[in-house]
Amino acid sequence: PGVVFGYEEKDHMHTARIIPDRGSWLEFELENRKELLYIRIDRKRRILATTLLRAIGYETRDEIIALFYKTQKEKITEDIIAEGTLNNMYSAKTYYGKGKDEKLVRAGERLIPTTLDTLLRAGINEIEVIDFEAADSLNSTVIINCLDKEDFPKDPENPFKDEPSREDAIIKVYSVIHPGEPTTLENAQNDISTIFFDPRRYDLGEVGRYKLNKKFEYEEEITDRVLRKEDIINTMKYLIKVFIGEGVIDNIDHLGNRRVRSVGELLMNQLKIGFARMERIAKERMAIKEADTIRPQDLISIKPITAAIKEFFGSSQLSQFMDQVNPLSELTHKRRLNALGPGGLSRERAGFEVRDVHYSHYGRVCPIETPEGPNIGLIVSLAIYARVNKYGFLETPYRKVINGRVTDQIEYLTAMDEEKYNIAQAGAKVNEKGEFEDKYIAARHRGEFLTVTPQEIHYIDVSPKQIISVSTSLIPFLEHDDANRALMGSNMQRQAVPLLKSEAPRIGTGMEWRTANDSGVVVKAKRAGKVVYVSSTEIRIKPENSDNLDIYRLIKFKRTNQDTCFNQKPIVTEGEIVEKGDIIADGPATDMGELALGKNVLVAFVPWMGYNYEDAILMSEKVVKDDLFTSIHIEEFEVEVRETKLGMENITKDIPNVSEEAFKDLDDEGIVRIGAKVRPGSILVGKVTPKGETDVTPEYKLLNSIFGEKAKNVKDTSLRVPHGSEGTVIDIKRLRREDGDELPPGVEEVVKVYIATKRKLQEGDKLAGRHGNKGVVARILPEEDMPFLPDGTPVDIVLNPLGVPSRMNLGQILELNLGWAADKLDIHVSTPVFESASEEQIHEYMKKAGLPLNSKTILYDGLTGEPFKNEVTVGVIYMLKLAHLVDDKIHARSTGPYSLVTQQPLGGKAQFGGQRLGEMEVWALEAYGAANNLQELLTVKSDDMTGRAKIYEAIVKGENVAMTGIPESFNVLVQELRGLGLDITIYDEDNNPIPLTERDEQIIASSSVKLDPNK
Structure with a gap:
């Protein structure tokens, strides 16, 4: 809600809209060619703006002119008339002759010599004219043009009537709002006074009123949530100003x-x-x-x-389902802004402008963190210090500058407030007194970059990192990375899997502690006191001035939404004194209260036998042995016990046609025991469902009455471990309706089984740094074969140097240099974004650590022991293991489910589907002339139902494979053509019809149809 000014190119007109929260829309249209201002109410027929003004109480031309224009007095003499100085000026008032009905000149009429003569003869020697140039006066004749264009019904009783009365205007407006309805003056008057001015029918809303107040800069704050006459007049004034170039069109972005x-x-x-x-x-x-x-x-x-x-x-x-891969993804998901959804944009309609970075995003929305793909720019992240005010507008903090001196006073400004000021950047040099050191300072104003004196600065940024989001602020040396790679780096940190042993980065940005603290995964002390008891599941603290213990219970091995493991462990010891707000237990992916998403590993940049071609990664076996990138994943499987038409389902160990081996881990009730190792196909919960019974024989009834349920006809519907999952059962939950648990209708019991798996790093897993440098592990090499340093240390990872220059993410090289020095000195370094360590500072640390300044060293090949020809860049980089694990992607199928209509295998791992052989793959096989392979792929391996049954039988019996039949998709095509009314029959080489369906068989049997080859 509010007022919006725009320009419609195809109609060549400037527009304005007053949009309420509830009520009628009021639209203004200014035709550029004719210079006329029209109004529409609720998209109905348009009327002249002056007609609406008369209807709401400004009855005469004099009153309307006075609303928009300032006046000045001019003398009238014969000399002045002769000189023509008053020609083409406009009268601001109506001047009358002897009788009140005789108008010598009307307000808004252009003055010409004959009119001036008439005025002078009538004894008027001073006239008020419109002063277009005065301040607060409109420099346009649009309103005057509207007054001249007005039409009105003639009044036989008043032959001097030359303008519409208020009553005429009211009836005109009413007839437009309610066309075809009988009009009475009283009805019309009531309707017009309530349509915009009655709170029951019209509500601008708090935001709408706030926007109008801001736009028109009213001296005193108006709190009325209905329209006021001033709002309508000011909208007209501003629209005319936009038309003459004094106002600006609103940018919707x-x-x-x-x-x-x-x-x-x-x-x-x-x-x-x-x-x-x-x-x-x-x-x-x-x-x-x-x-x-x-x-x-x-x-x-x-x-x-x-x-x-x-x-x-x-x-x-x-x-949305909360993204819980790690603490950062959870925090970022809660700080996300979305332009999609109900009342928003749709991906298809959103153009480039909406998605692009706008200057008003500065300090409010992150210009870097946004998804790649169709949602780019529509889903964004809140900047670090941004907040939402009570009207829903984003504000960002600035320090106030008074008379060229920076103060500690912090003010939050909305994007609209900021338009008026010059704002210096946080990097401007300021001395201890708060005075700027330079004569001229770079400043921002409405998206322009100016150079101004300190006296002209109004505000200064609070921090260099205020323009970016939490995720982006965790990338060290961000300013040395290309924006596209920084975007990938921000997004990939959210996919990092919490590892078995968390390790804080050697090179951080100082935001790690704050992120972990605010994410809610760590445990903080509520009150200061002394730790009196610590175990893996509980911490007890005795507060300073109270006898009651504060007890903190820790969460152990809980499953998150994304199947990662949520586990808290204490980081305090008995007897330790803690302050209020201190972190006393780490959560997943945190280390001593700091966010720790990955591991610090020794990296060399060198091509190695093609194993790191195209972003692939060569890994040392040591990394796997030491469980550096091992993570725990917990899956949940559930089974429901329902009431069916044929009776209750049952959880039981007594399952038909299952070997004893399958029961070994089930308890007496048929539920797997905690601690059991399970594989794909293992039974987790034994369950049987009653089958529909055919005609029951008396003997069967007798057996039934003797042995009860056992002899009954039941089918096995047990919960089994699906393909691709294995691990250890760590927890079981049973929810029963009889215990008072709320379950969906028809469900009597739900059993949930939790299986944990330890996933070590393996070929095919995806790793990434924080600079968008991602890759897939291509080979895990024995430690002794890895390239090694002159002192014999084998490197952990070998990356391809070609991944750096074209991607322009040099942050990783600076991180590698400083990381190596920090590792040697055993320190953790914080280099905040946009205030990163300089090259000189990095060199200083390299010297301290006794490392080569350019981070290059001779590297020896582990296979031959020979040194590589050139020196190689080596250092320590923080690498993350991402949630794209090969175990979740790898998939194989022999036989499985088929689609109902086409009888082709389903697609995708979730459906246990097959691999699609598309059009282009068919061309490739055709190009090689592989006719038999092609026939097999398109028939027995796909939708030839009889053929695949025969071939399966032949394989089982060890016989030669039978010939193929007709694929089902051909039948579907024939049936579709028959549905179009075309009779299609297929014949073999002997001209005998081939039956495709059972109905075909009957038709062929009843009639001896044969094709005549001579026809």
Whole structure:
């Protein structure tokens, strides 16, 4: 809501809209060619702007002119008339002759010599004219043109009538809003006074009023949420200013015109719909039921409201499953801004402008962190210090500068407030007194970069990193990376899997502690005190001035939404004194209270026998042996016990047609024991479902009555471990309806089994640095074969040097240099973004550590012991293991489920599908003339149902493979053609018809159809 000014190119007109939260839209259109201003109410027929002004109470030309123009007095003499100085000026008032009806000149009329003569003869020697040039006066004749264009009904009783009256205007406006309705003056007057000025019919909303106040800079704050006459007049004034080039068109992508709609507001909108439905139902019931027997509960149905809430949280596009891979991904997900969803844009409609970085994003939205692909620029992240104000606009903090001196006073500005000021950057040199050291300072103003004196500066940035998001602020040496790679680096940190042993980065940015602290995965002390007890599951602290112990229970090996492991471990010892807010236990991917997503590893940049071609990574076996990149993953499997039409399902160990071996880990009830090692196909929960019984013989009935359920016809519907999963059972949860657990209708019991797997690093896993340098492990080499340093230390990872120059992410090289020095000196270095360590500082640390300044050293090949020809860049880089694990992607199928219509195998790992052989793959096989392979792939390995059954039988029996049949997709095509009314029959080489369906067989059997070769 608010007022928006724009320009429509195809109609050559400037437009303005006053959009309320609830009520009628008021649109203004200024035709550029004719210089006329029109108004539309609710997209109806347009009327002249002056007609609306008359209808709302400005009755005469004099009043309307006075609203828009300033005046000045001019003398009239015969000499002045002769000189013509007053020609082409406009009168600001109406001047009358002897009678009140005789108008010598009307307000807004152009003065010509004959008119001036008439005025002078009537004894008027001073006239008020419009002063277009004065301050606060419009320098345009648009309003005058509208007054001249007005039409009005002639009045036989008043032949001197030359302008519409207020009544004429009211009736005109009413007839446009309600076309075809009979009009009475009283009705029309009431309707016009309520349509914009009555709170029951019109509400600008808090935001709409705030926007109008900001736009028109009212002296005193207006709190009325209905329109005021001043709002309409000011909108017209500003629109005319835009037309003559004195005002600016609103940019829809400016953050001053975009607001954040939070959960509460979105939920409120859903609830409004729910309540409206509830009200309608209640009114309908009131009309039907008898008043004396009625009860409130008979009238009011809460279903619409519960449905609205359920729909909002259950199926809204904006109600998302929390990303819990690691603490950073959780924190970033909560700080995300989304332009999609209900009431927003759609991916298809969003153009380049909406997605692009805008100058108003500075300090409010991160220009780097956004997804790659169709959502780029539509989903963004909140900048570090940004906050949302009560109207939903984003604000960012600045330090105030008074008379060229930087103060410690911090002010939050919205994008609109910022437009008026010159803002210096945080890197400007300031002395201890807060004075700028340079004569001229680089400053920002409305997206322009200026050089100004200290006196002209109004604000200064609070920090160099205020423009970026949390995720981006964790990339050291960010300013040396290309933006595209920084984007990948930001996004990939969110996919880092928490490792078995977390290790803080040697080179950080100083944001690691704050991120871990704010993410909520670590445990903080509520009060200061002394640690009196520590175990892996509990910490007890005795506060300083209280006898009650503070007990902190830690979360152990819990599954997250993404199947990673959430585990907390204490980092304090008994007897230690802690302060309020101190971190006392680490969570996943944190180390001593700092975010630790990966590992510091020794890296060499050298091509090695093609194993690191195209971003592939060569790994040392030592990394696997030492469990550097080992992570724990926990999967949840659940089974429901339902009430079926044929009876209850049962959890039992007594499953038909299953070997004893399969039961060895099940308890008496048929549920797997905790600690059991399970593989694909292992039974987790034994369950049987009653089968539909055919005609029951008396003997069967007798058996049934003697042996009870056992002899009954049941089928095995046990929960088994799916393909590609294995591990150890770590937990079992049973939820029963009889124990009071809430379960969906028809479900009597739910059993959940949790399986944990230790995943070591293996070929095919994806690793990445923090600079967008990602790759896949191509080979794990024995430690002794890895290239080694002159002192005999083998490197952990070998990367390809070609991955650096074209990608322009040099941050990784600086990290490698400083990381090596930090590792040798056993220190952790913090180099904040945009204030990173300089080359001189890095060299200083390299010298201290006794390392070569350029980080290059002779490297020896582990296989031959020979040195490589040239020196090689070596150092320590922080590498992350990403959630794209080869175990989750690898997939194989022999036989499995088929699609119902086409009878072809399903696709994808989740459906246990096959590998698609598409059009282009067929061309490749055709090019090689591999006819038999091709026939096999397109028939028995796909949708030839009889052929695949025969071939399976032949393989089992060890016989030669039979010939192929007709693929099902051919039958589908024939049936489709038959559906179009074309009779199609297929014949063999002997001209005998080939049956495709059972119906074909019957038709062929009943008629001896044969094709005549002579026809």
